[in-house]
Amino acid sequence: MNILYLDEEESFSLTANVTTPGPQRVVLRGYLVSRRADGTYVAPLIPQLFFGVAGTQLTSWRQNIPTAGSQVILSRGAGGYPKVPREQLYWRKVAEPEREEVEVAEVPTVVEPIPINWQTVAVVIGGVFLLYVLTRK
Numbered sequence: 001m002n003i004l005y006l007d008e009e010e011s012f013s014l015t016a017n018v019t020t021p022g023p024q025r026v027v028l029r030g031y032l033v034s035r036r037a038d039g040t041y042v043a044p045l046i047p048q049l050f051f052g053v054a055g056t057q058l059t060s061w062r063q064n065i066p067t068a069g070s071q072v073i074l075s076r077g078a079g080g081y082p083k084v085p086r087e088q089l090y091w092r093k094v095a096e097p098e099r100e101e102v103e104v105a106e107v108p109t110v111v112e113p114i115p116i117n118w119q120t121v122a123v124v125i126g127g128v129f130l131l132y133v134l135t136r137k
Helices: 118-135
Strands: 004-007 012-018 022-025 030-036 039-044 062-063 070-075 091-093
Touching: 062 070
Parallel strands: 004 030
Antiparallel strands: 012 070, 022 062, 030 039, 039 091
């Protein structure tokens, strides 16, 4: 199953080779996409967003196709016509706006001091002192 993502202002046409004229049901599965300042929104496609084979705005996915042959059976004009009021669509936010990348200065790494074991230091100093006394003649 293919899913169509159609920009809110994008034009669209679906051409089909109609073999049997008469009532037909052509359903598009997909979303109308709106990129706004606060993010990207999508709304499921509804028939009112399209013109049918007769050039009139659809009210359902079912339409009567009067003749056989290759023809445009669904379309949307430049600028996203027909327009449907935003409140009639079921918009859902899917992405936050892209933010401009900001260069961040490198923060110097802080080196933690090694804890000193004073007993070990005392033993080492004592050993050095003892070695000095014993080797002194």
